[in-house]
Amino acid sequence: MFFxxxxxxxxxxxxxxxxxxxxxxxxxxxxxxKPALFSxxxxxxxxxxLDLGCGYGEHCIHYVEEGAKRVxxxxxxxxxxxxxxxxxSHPNITYLNIPMEDIGxxxxxxxxxxxxxxxxxxxxxxxxxxxIYRLLNDKxxxxxxxxxxxxxxxxxxxxxxxDDNGNKLxxxxxxxxxxxxxxxxxxxxxxxxYHRTFSSIINSLIDAGFRIDRLIEPYPSxxxxxxxxxxxxLLHKPDFLLVKATKVSGKF
Amino acid sequence: MFFxxxxxxxxxxxxxxxxxxxxxxxxxxxxxxKPALFSxxxxxxxxxxLDLGCGYGEHCIHYVEEGAKRVxxxxxxxxxxxxxxxxxSHPNITYLNIPMEDIGxxxxxxxxxxxxxxxxxxxxxxxxxxxIYRLLNDKxxxxxxxxxxxxxxxxxxxxxxxDDNGNKLxxxxxxxxxxxxxxxxxxxxxxxxYHRTFSSIINSLIDAGFRIDRLIEPYPSxxxxxxxxxxxxLLHKPDFLLVKATKVSGKF
Numbered sequence: 397m398f399f400x401x402x403x404x405x406x407x408x409x410x411x412x413x414x415x416x417x418x419x420x421x422x423x424x425x426x427x428x429x430k431p432a433l434f435s436x437x438x439x440x441x442x443x444x445x446l447d448l449g450c451g452y453g454e455h456c457i458h459y460v461e462e463g464a465k466r467v468x469x470x471x472x473x474x475x476x477x478x479x480x481x482x483x484x485s486h487p488n489i490t491y492l493n494i495p496m497e498d499i500g501x502x503x504x505x506x507x508x509x510x511x512x513x514x515x516x517x518x519x520x521x522x523x524x525x526x527x528i529y530r531l532l533n534d535k536x537x538x539x540x541x542x543x544x545x546x547x548x549x550x551x552x553x554x555x556x557x558x559d560d561n562g563n564k565l566x567x568x569x570x571x572x573x574x575x576x577x578x579x580x581x582x583x584x585x586x587x588x589x590y591h592r593t594f595s596s597i598i599n600s601l602i603d604a605g606f607r608i609d610r611l612i613e614p615y616p617s618x619x620x621x622x623x624x625x626x627x628x629x630l631l632h633k634p635d636f637l638l639v640k641a642t643k644v645s646g647k648f
Numbered sequence: 649m650f651f652x653x654x655x656x657x658x659x660x661x662x663x664x665x666x667x668x669x670x671x672x673x674x675x676x677x678x679x680x681x682k683p684a685l686f687s688x689x690x691x692x693x694x695x696x697x698l699d700l701g702c703g704y705g706e707h708c709i710h711y712v713e714e715g716a717k718r719v720x721x722x723x724x725x726x727x728x729x730x731x732x733x734x735x736x737s738h739p740n741i742t743y744l745n746i747p748m749e750d751i752g753x754x755x756x757x758x759x760x761x762x763x764x765x766x767x768x769x770x771x772x773x774x775x776x777x778x779x780i781y782r783l784l785n786d787k788x789x790x791x792x793x794x795x796x797x798x799x800x801x802x803x804x805x806x807x808x809x810x811d812d813n814g815n816k817l818x819x820x821x822x823x824x825x826x827x828x829x830x831x832x833x834x835x836x837x838x839x840x841x842y843h844r845t846f847s848s849i850i851n852s853l854i855d856a857g858f859r860i861d862r863l864i865e866p867y868p869s870x871x872x873x874x875x876x877x878x879x880x881x882l883l884h885k886p887d888f889l890l891v892k893a894t895k896v897s898g899k900f
Contacts, residue, residue, distance in 0.1 A: 546798075546824065557809055557820060568809060568818035572798065573867035573883045594846045595863035595889075608860045611847035615825035631825045637847075 403472045403495070422624055425513070428614035429541050429636045433512055436539040436610060436640040440464040443507040446531060448496050448540075449514025453480030453489065459510075460488045468492055468506070470499060500527045507533055511540040513636075516548050516589045519577070521597070525604040532643040538606065544613060544637045548591040551578060556629070567633035597639070606641035613637055654769055654840055655724045655747070674876050677765070680866035681793050681888045685764055688791040688862060688892040692716040695759040698783060700748050700792075701766025705732030705741065711762075712740045720744055720758070722751060752779045759785055763792040765888075768800050768841045771829070773849070777856040784895040790858065796865060796889045800843040803830060808881070819885035849891070858893035865889055 441463035447456050450469030459467050466488055471477050472495045480491050494501070496518055509528050518524050528538055542548075549572040557566040575596050578589045592600075598608060613634040616627045693715035699708050702721030711719050718740055723729050724747040732743050746753070748770055761780050770776050780790055794800075801824040809818040827848050830841045844852075850860060865886040868879045 546821065553817060557818070565805060566809070566818075566820035566822050567824075569798065569821045570818050570884050572819070573865065573886050593865055593886075595865045598850070598860065598863050602861065608850065609854065611850050613825065613845055613847045632822050634825055634845075 406473050406475050422626075424627060424630070424635050427620060427624065427627065428616070428630070429513065429638070432612045432614045432636065432638045433510070433539060433541045434458075436537075436612070436638060437462075437508065437510065438537050440508065444468075444505070446470065446499075446502070446506040446509045448499065448509065448511035448528075449517075450480065450491070451476045451512075453477075453484035453491065455510070455512060456480070456489050456491075457484040457486060460486050464488065464508075466490075468502070468504075470494060470496060472496065496524060499524075499531065502531060504531075505533050505536075506531055507536050509536070509538045509540075511542075513541050513543065515540055515542040516591075519590050521590070521592060521600050522604070525600055525606070529604045529606065529643055534643060534645045536643045537609075538601075538641045538643070539639070541636050541638045542597075543589070544634045545572065545592065545594050545597070546633045547635055548578060548589055549574075549593075550591075564629050564632065567629075569633075594637075597637070601639070601641050605643060605645075607644045608639070608641055610640040611637065658725050658727050674878075676879060676882070676887050679872060679876065679879065680868070680882070681765065681890070684864045684866045684888065684890045685762070685791060685793045686710075688789075688864070688890060689714075689760065689762065690789050692760065696720075696757070698722065698751075698754075698758040698761045700751065700761065700763035700780075701769075702732065702743070703728045703764075705729075705736035705743065707762070707764060708732070708741045708743075709736040709738060712738050716740065716760075718742075720754070720756075722746060722748065724748065748776060751776075751783065754783060756783075757785050757788075758783055759788050761788070761790045761792075763794075765793050765795065767792055767794040768843075771842050773842070773844060773852050774856070777852055777858070781856045781858065781895055786895060786897045788895045789861075790853075790893045790895070791891070793888050793890045794849075795841070796886045797824065797844065797846050797849070798885045799887055800830060800841055801826075801845075802843075816881050816884065819881075846889075849889070853891070853893050857895060857897075859896045860891070860893050862892040863889065 440459055442465050444466045445459045445464045447467060447469045450456050450471050453469050456467045456469040469489060469491045474493050477491045477493050509532055549569060551571045554568055556564045557568055559565055575592050578591050614636055615630045615634055621628060692711055694717050696718045697711045697716045699719060699721045702708050702723050705721050708719045708721040721741060721743045726745050729743045729745050761784055801821060803823045806820055808816045809820055811817055827844050830843050866888055867882045867886055873880060
């Protein structure tokens with residue numbers, strides 16, 4: 397690997413801001429991303445699971461509760477895994493403190509690879525999905541969420557055009573067609589994200605040998621909007637993209 | 649079918665405006681959409697081809713030149729097919745003046761179904777892809793272009809945020825998450841288009857039994873930009889989405 401592996405999560409400012417965000421109820425993650433991600437998973441009964449960017453290990457524990465016989469949680473942040481070991485340890489879970497770019501060194505295979513909101517931090521998506529393909533058993537499932545391309549494309553300026561009362565009228569989309577690095581401020585300056593178009597993401601998975609099974613771009617139902625009107629802007633621009641893909645060996 | 653089949657192409661105002669557009673050289677269609685669509689096609693040597701929304705039949709003639717032994721060109725517009733019969737007739741081509749919604753009545757099967765910039769006028773996409781699936785031979789290919797979801801989502805207001813010199817800064821995206829009818833003005837008022845998100849389009853194809861093979865969202869290379877700087881806005885917002893999918897029988 398010839399590029400820097402980014403570990404913003406061990407920056408103190410970031411860590412504290414992120415911890416607060418995760419405590420909030422009614423977050424977009426809890427309401428939309430997590431249910432959508434879990435809906436893409438096959439039965440985990442007696443399965444082996446690799447969780448890429450596992451953070452505090454909350455999902456890892458959930459996968460064990462769903463019947464997984466072994467879960468490996470990978471994260472680049474030692475601080476996050478320290479919390480995971482304390483709060484979400486289990487005999488069936490192993491936490492591994494390596495960057496996602498190094499998972500090629502893992503010497504076991506998995507029935508399911510899952511990742512929540514981490515892939516947009518990885519520069520070389522082709523290398524990542526090639527690694528995942530190798531780590532999966534035949535007919536193994538990859539399910540991941542990432543920031544929606546309509547969010548990651550953002551380059552500079554204002555994210556929204558608002559009316560005089562501050563209501564969001566339009567999401568401002570710029571440079572959608574141009575894959576590559578984006579810098580943004582998320583608790584700390586210069587968090588690097590990597591924008592990829594819908595077609596780039598899907599084609600990379602297909603080229604690696606995956607069959608595309610399902611896409612989800614979650615948005616609020618009228619019922620959720622009534623309770624959480626603050627998420628109305630998801631009707632204009634989805635925050636998340638979720639993908640389910642299956643490893644299919646040979647020609648299909 | 650319980651909805652109106654739209655035939656804007658037989659409206660005189662529309663027909664004249666559209667004819668002029670198609671005469672232009674350096675149009676986005678010629679530079680981006682057509683090459684991308686043709687790049688998705690398999691060898692047509694000795695193949696049967698169904699062209700949905702064939703218009704003047706220019707593509708039909710091309711498919712014959714590429715070796716197709718039979719091409720059926722379907723269009724809702726009698727006026728367009730009159731031109732097609734005059735300018736692009738060939739013993740291997742049959743033109744058929746029916747709406748795309750009625751192709752279920754066609755009593756032959758095809759190796760390739762292709763469609764250029766027509767699907768966004770069809771209300772019931774699930775019914776359309778189910779019809780196409782039935783009309784395709786096993787391992788048959790569907791290749792189509794349509795307006796990009798970043799274009800079809802547009803509801804009201806201005807399509808672009810511009811700076812004081814009129815340069816396009818942002819594409820204004822609204823109601824992307826909300827599938828359904830959009831009205832717009834394209835030579836005539838109230839042309840009805842149907843917006844569908846990326847995930848809606850892809851999931852409908854998967855649910856119909858298709859394997860997704862390739863997506864393209866064309867944008868200009870630096871070389872093309874130098875010759876055609878007027879297409880720079882495609883870097884912000886692609887006009888087209890192209891999809892290649894294959895009919896795969898049974899479980900795969």
